[in-house]
Amino acid sequence: MKAKAITLNVNGRRHQVTLFPNVTLLEALRDLNYTDVKNGCEKGDCGACAVELNGRIINSCLVLAWQADGARILTNAGLGTMESPHPLQEAFADAGAVQCGYCTSGMIIAAKALLDENPNPSETEIREAISGNLCRCTGYSQIINAVQMTAEKMMQQKAQE
Amino acid sequence: MLPEFELLMPRTLPEALEMMDESSKVMPLAGGTNLLVDLRGRLSRPQTLINIGGLDELRGVRVEDGYIVVGSAATIADLKRNALIAKHGQALRQAATVFANPLIRNRATIGGNLAYGSPAADAAPPLLVLGAEVELLSKDTRRTVPLEEFITGVRKTVRHPRELITAIRWPIPPEGSVGVFRKLGLRKADAISVLSIAVMLLHMDTGDCDQLRIALGAVAPTPIRAAAAEDLLDGGPLTPEVIAQAAQLASEATQAIGDIRGSAAYRKRVITALVQRLLTNLAKDTKEKKH
Amino acid sequence: MTAKGKALPRLDLPPLRQVGRPLRRVDALGKAVGTTVYAGDFTMPDMLHAKVFRSSEPSAHIKQLNVNKARALPGVACVLTADDLPDGKLITDMPGQTGQERRKESDAPVLAARGVRFVGEPIALVAAETLAIAEQALKLIEIEYEVLPGVFDPLEAIKPGAPIIHKPDNIVASWKIRKGNAEAGLAAADLIVENTFRVPFIDHAYIEPEAGVAWMDDQDVINIRVCTQVVEHFRSIAQAVGVPHNKVHVRGTMIGGGFGGKEDITVEIFLALLTKETRRPVRLAYTREESILAHSKRHPFIITHRTGVKNNGRITGAKINMISDSGAYPYLSPYVLLYATVTSCGPYRIDNLTVDSVSVATNNPFASAFRGFGGAQAAVAYEQQMDEMAKALAMDPLELRKINYLKTGDFNAIGQQIKSAIWLEEEATQALAALGKKESVSDDAIKIGQGFATTMQSYGRIMWFHDTSRSWVGIEQDGTIVVRCGAPDLGAGQANSLCLIAAEVLGVSLTDVTFYNSDSAVTPLAGTTTATRQLYMSGNATLKAAKMVREVLLDRAAQHFREKPNNLDLADNKVFIKSDPQQWLSLADLSKMCAVDGLKLQHLALFAAPFADKLNPENLQGDIFPDFTFSAHAIEVAVDTKTGEITVLKSVGCHDVGRAINPIAVEGQIQGGSAQGIGYALMEEVQVRDGVTRTPSLSEFLIPTAKDLPTTRAIILESGTGVGPFGAKGIGEPALTPAAPAVANAVANAIGVRIHNLPLTPERVLAALDRAKRG
Numbered sequence A: 001m002k003a004k005a006i007t008l009n010v011n012g013r014r015h016q017v018t019l020f021p022n023v024t025l026l027e028a029l030r031d032l033n034y035t036d037v038k039n040g041c042e043k044g045d046c047g048a049c050a051v052e053l054n055g056r057i058i059n060s061c062l063v064l065a066w067q068a069d070g071a072r073i074l075t076n077a078g079l080g081t082m083e084s085p086h087p088l089q090e091a092f093a094d095a096g097a098v099q100c101g102y103c104t105s106g107m108i109i110a111a112k113a114l115l116d117e118n119p120n121p122s123e124t125e126i127r128e129a130i131s132g133n134l135c136r137c138t139g140y141s142q143i144i145n146a147v148q149m150t151a152e153k154m155m156q157q158k159a160q161e
Numbered sequence B: 001m002l003p004e005f006e007l008l009m010p011r012t013l014p015e016a017l018e019m020m021d022e023s024s025k026v027m028p029l030a031g032g033t034n035l036l037v038d039l040r041g042r043l044s045r046p047q048t049l050i051n052i053g054g055l056d057e058l059r060g061v062r063v064e065d066g067y068i069v070v071g072s073a074a075t076i077a078d079l080k081r082n083a084l085i086a087k088h089g090q091a092l093r094q095a096a097t098v099f100a101n102p103l104i105r106n107r108a109t110i111g112g113n114l115a116y117g118s119p120a121a122d123a124a125p126p127l128l129v130l131g132a133e134v135e136l137l138s139k140d141t142r143r144t145v146p147l148e149e150f151i152t153g154v155r156k157t158v159r160h161p162r163e164l165i166t167a168i169r170w171p172i173p174p175e176g177s178v179g180v181f182r183k184l185g186l187r188k189a190d191a192i193s194v195l196s197i198a199v200m201l202l203h204m205d206t207g208d209c210d211q212l213r214i215a216l217g218a219v220a221p222t223p224i225r226a227a228a229a230e231d232l233l234d235g236g237p238l239t240p241e242v243i244a245q246a247a248q249l250a251s252e253a254t255q256a257i258g259d260i261r262g263s264a265a266y267r268k269r270v271i272t273a274l275v276q277r278l279l280t281n282l283a284k285d286t287k288e289k290k291h
Numbered sequence C: 001m002t003a004k005g006k007a008l009p010r011l012d013l014p015p016l017r018q019v020g021r022p023l024r025r026v027d028a029l030g031k032a033v034g035t036t037v038y039a040g041d042f043t044m045p046d047m048l049h050a051k052v053f054r055s056s057e058p059s060a061h062i063k064q065l066n067v068n069k070a071r072a073l074p075g076v077a078c079v080l081t082a083d084d085l086p087d088g089k090l091i092t093d094m095p096g097q098t099g100q101e102r103r104k105e106s107d108a109p110v111l112a113a114r115g116v117r118f119v120g121e122p123i124a125l126v127a128a129e130t131l132a133i134a135e136q137a138l139k140l141i142e143i144e145y146e147v148l149p150g151v152f153d154p155l156e157a158i159k160p161g162a163p164i165i166h167k168p169d170n171i172v173a174s175w176k177i178r179k180g181n182a183e184a185g186l187a188a189a190d191l192i193v194e195n196t197f198r199v200p201f202i203d204h205a206y207i208e209p210e211a212g213v214a215w216m217d218d219q220d221v222i223n224i225r226v227c228t229q230v231v232e233h234f235r236s237i238a239q240a241v242g243v244p245h246n247k248v249h250v251r252g253t254m255i256g257g258g259f260g261g262k263e264d265i266t267v268e269i270f271l272a273l274l275t276k277e278t279r280r281p282v283r284l285a286y287t288r289e290e291s292i293l294a295h296s297k298r299h300p301f302i303i304t305h306r307t308g309v310k311n312n313g314r315i316t317g318a319k320i321n322m323i324s325d326s327g328a329y330p331y332l333s334p335y336v337l338l339y340a341t342v343t344s345c346g347p348y349r350i351d352n353l354t355v356d357s358v359s360v361a362t363n364n365p366f367a368s369a370f371r372g373f374g375g376a377q378a379a380v381a382y383e384q385q386m387d388e389m390a391k392a393l394a395m396d397p398l399e400l401r402k403i404n405y406l407k408t409g410d411f412n413a414i415g416q417q418i419k420s421a422i423w424l425e426e427e428a429t430q431a432l433a434a435l436g437k438k439e440s441v442s443d444d445a446i447k448i449g450q451g452f453a454t455t456m457q458s459y460g461r462i463m464w465f466h467d468t469s470r471s472w473v474g475i476e477q478d479g480t481i482v483v484r485c486g487a488p489d490l491g492a493g494q495a496n497s498l499c500l501i502a503a504e505v506l507g508v509s510l511t512d513v514t515f516y517n518s519d520s521a522v523t524p525l526a527g528t529t530t531a532t533r534q535l536y537m538s539g540n541a542t543l544k545a546a547k548m549v550r551e552v553l554l555d556r557a558a559q560h561f562r563e564k565p566n567n568l569d570l571a572d573n574k575v576f577i578k579s580d581p582q583q584w585l586s587l588a589d590l591s592k593m594c595a596v597d598g599l600k601l602q603h604l605a606l607f608a609a610p611f612a613d614k615l616n617p618e619n620l621q622g623d624i625f626p627d628f629t630f631s632a633h634a635i636e637v638a639v640d641t642k643t644g645e646i647t648v649l650k651s652v653g654c655h656d657v658g659r660a661i662n663p664i665a666v667e668g669q670i671q672g673g674s675a676q677g678i679g680y681a682l683m684e685e686v687q688v689r690d691g692v693t694r695t696p697s698l699s700e701f702l703i704p705t706a707k708d709l710p711t712t713r714a715i716i717l718e719s720g721t722g723v724g725p726f727g728a729k730g731i732g733e734p735a736l737t738p739a740a741p742a743v744a745n746a747v748a749n750a751i752g753v754r755i756h757n758l759p760l761t762p763e764r765v766l767a768a769l770d771r772a773k774r775g
Ligand SMILES: Cc1cc2nc3c(=O)[nH]c(=O)nc-3n(C[C@H](O)[C@H](O)[C@H](O)COP(=O)(O)OP(=O)(O)OC[C@H]3O[C@@H](n4cnc5c(N)ncnc54)[C@H](O)[C@@H]3O)c2cc1C
Pocket: A043, A044, A045, B027, B028, B029, B030, B031, B032, B033, B034, B035, B036, B037, B052, B072, B073, B098, B099, B100, B101, B104, B107, B108, B109, B110, B111, B112, B113, B114, B115, B116, B120, B121, B122, B123, B159, B163, B164, B165, B166, B190, B191, B192, B193
């Protein structure tokens, strides 16, 4: 097994890393301290490791880091910060959508992918969009509220512009 | 953690074909949603993976000589939002919408779904009723195999280790054809099929059933066509009696086994019930359409 | 959606400014932006990676264990086996913990020495320079088993001649209730209804698998950062590792879900051993598969109810039998069984009652705490039994319940008087009303059904455990507040509630409070985050400490304003004269004044739960819990009678929470708890065959996705009669308990026949329909 130098563009930052081929994107991101990307199963069942790869939401545990060489990667932490949170992050905090928080980063990335495509989703569409992200704490209702609140807020903002 | 392997990153299809090898120590890697899971579980021990997921030649859906041709590396999400599939592969589109979950759908490919050879592959029953063929290419051979002959057993296909699936194709169905897909899992999203059914009705203008195809998943070592049921329905009217009989025949065509998801008896019984329901709905819909 | 319950008479609640308002939780934004650091996120310089070698046999003698090759592998720092352990038992009973002497010798060994009793039992530990090397080392460990006959069914395990898991027999615990005369009660009945219900093993399936890192510091203290519900395990760890108690320091992190599964010791003991041995930092994180293999499960139960009832609906007597499968080691099985026994007949007055319960050892995965702690299993049985009785009497299920509900002041199954409000009738009525009319369907194959369940679930621990909690509250010189309390936060908002209480009492906003929690050495010990006890225990301790600080502040301000302290109040970061709010002083200035005077601005308070003697083992009569929460849940389902598929259409939970400290959090508990209850009813099962788990990952052990659940409407009632701060009752566990039996009752209502075993799989639905057809 030979290591290779690759480039990971994460949340707008370029990282040059030398990795073996059997390193998953999940492992690579966590090693680069993107620990908002969580490991809950390593086999596609939980969605805690969800990130955007070139604009598409995927399970980073099922992508090899080499396959993401040069691609655009976005994690939840890339959306906002404590000082300036993304509207989804703010809504998740306000709506009670965050309990233990372990599913939250994956959930928010899934919700963002939905709103990018469909700015005004129905409850059914939201449930479908987050159906690959397990949450054991909330029963999903407040998560759905948070997505709806964000959609409304973002549409209002658009209308004002 | 994943075991050790070499990973080759071809940039073109010819390059990829060049890398393929006689032995099963070399395996193509498409979306990785089966292969990486199996590697992690040590269920598969290839020495070399060839990353084919990104190859442009294997993407896209197009019309060619009266056929719909889907590149093997088209993802399930690609299928779900493609207009050609919506029109000419209705059952496949429906399968794509209930396939796994949105994250997996962005990676999982149609080629991987078939190449893996699972009896529960959700793309297989729709493709069987569409009469699909699998295009196989190696460095110096090219052939097309009907899907019915492609998968030969649990995790077994006729694909030679040196061959890649490059495309899946099927003749454009006649105008007015209708296809449906139904899957039963143990929860409402992200569940492996306990059983699945695809039905397609071709040409329906006389009130009789010109041709009806039924395919079943997860109830035999491979996805299967229910030939006896199809024969019974061929050319006749879709009366409740015939439908009931056909549903029974479909169930008899299965060789279901029991596993953690359900018993063989349950699978057989629900095949009967659901085939009956799908056919009844089809008969009703087409009648309504005529009026 | 939250709906405030209609006004019922309630205790006089003090006017509150922040408690009861839907404020953003203090921990929410950090988690939402991904800044919160979890146990698995920590790394340390020069850190080793650990792995655990586990048994592949459910019952075997270890003939030979050879770790030489693993030790010799380059990059392996150490391999430990039972031979290396000074005192290798996992002691679950420490004074002030459960405080119970149990059967000697049956505590789980830290590492198996001579034999193994379940698949997944730890045998050896490896620490290596990389995870890959650690994994490779596991493969080099050579073990030879002599396979012994195992026993996998509790009913088999209690038969004479069954293989014995722990000497002298397989009975891990047994309890009995004797109240009135059950025989006579049954004889007086017009009708006797008998049913046996079963529930399976299930996994907690928190999304965060167990993880931690440990290191030795310059005082030779073993530091362990870990996600745990119980930082007090530092004592058991110290004992097992062979160091003094004050040489183990557990630093709990924010937890990615616990639900009882992080109540027993998980990775921390292995980390302690490895770091002590190597004197280097060590990290251990379970994979999902290892988590499912290694941590406890919810107990399967077999519960038989034989109930006598008059034609008018009055229950005359009951005999209840309970058998739980404790798996290979007892852990908390005796107490889980006790909880189940105490609530076995539900919130009903049954004067003539006999209950016999046993917990049985098998070679299955071990079972221990799980949200509901036996109460959830008991409820699945008693609430289905109530519906079956109503059916047999041709009576409305709510009417039957109304006739038999406990009323405030009544005595429950063990003769404990219930002093808080019991609003079951109101809760059930409101839940059913919110459910509304059944949806109509055109397809004959689809049957719609409605059902509900009303339950009781304790909060706070068994009173003879002498439960205590401590909390420290201080005000800084700029008027900001610090709360230090050992309570671990599982994600349910435990820390937030404490901050909110301090903010309320000290008149600051929630954002002015910072908390430090879950540290066994630095924060005052607050006891376990289990048994729905933290709001009650640590909430009261924090309330007490905050009030002490408040008193100092008001006394000093009284001096300043030349007013009586009673005439002053704290709000909006100010102290002011109630009758003349224009006269005020900022808290910052006030606390500086106090500091100048050398006044005590930080207070540590202890809250001790009321104490009761142990229950009489001959009849279990006496007092056991500080209080109970009473709840209702109503469900509407659609059942496809051709495929057996069940769809939950509507879900309403109605709970008297005494006082909703944070309504959004209460709603979240009701929705999240009922989601687990619905999962329990419909799909969750760790399938175990001959001791081997056939559902090793989240592909096979299914929990509900967003598409499996409707929005649960949460109706929050506030009687103000709880023993928690401001009259609060507990909601963490009660939220789950009624949901599963409500689903089961709705399904039975839909298809007209009862399925006695959970989960209600499509296949079981069809089998039940067949039985009904056969008559
Ligand atoms: C969480 C989860 C949920 C899932 N749910 C479903 C579901 O609902 N329905 C369903 O059907 N499946 C499901 N799957 C299985 C899987 O996603 C599908 O089978 C998928 O289509 C496989 O495609 P892939 O591109 O990921 O294949 P890979 O994993 O990349 O490859 C699978 C196999 O096919 C071979 N292969 C791939 N492409 C080619 C090619 N072009 N030529 C030759 N050989 C090739 C590989 O060598 C490998 O042996 C699920 C998987 C996961 C992890």
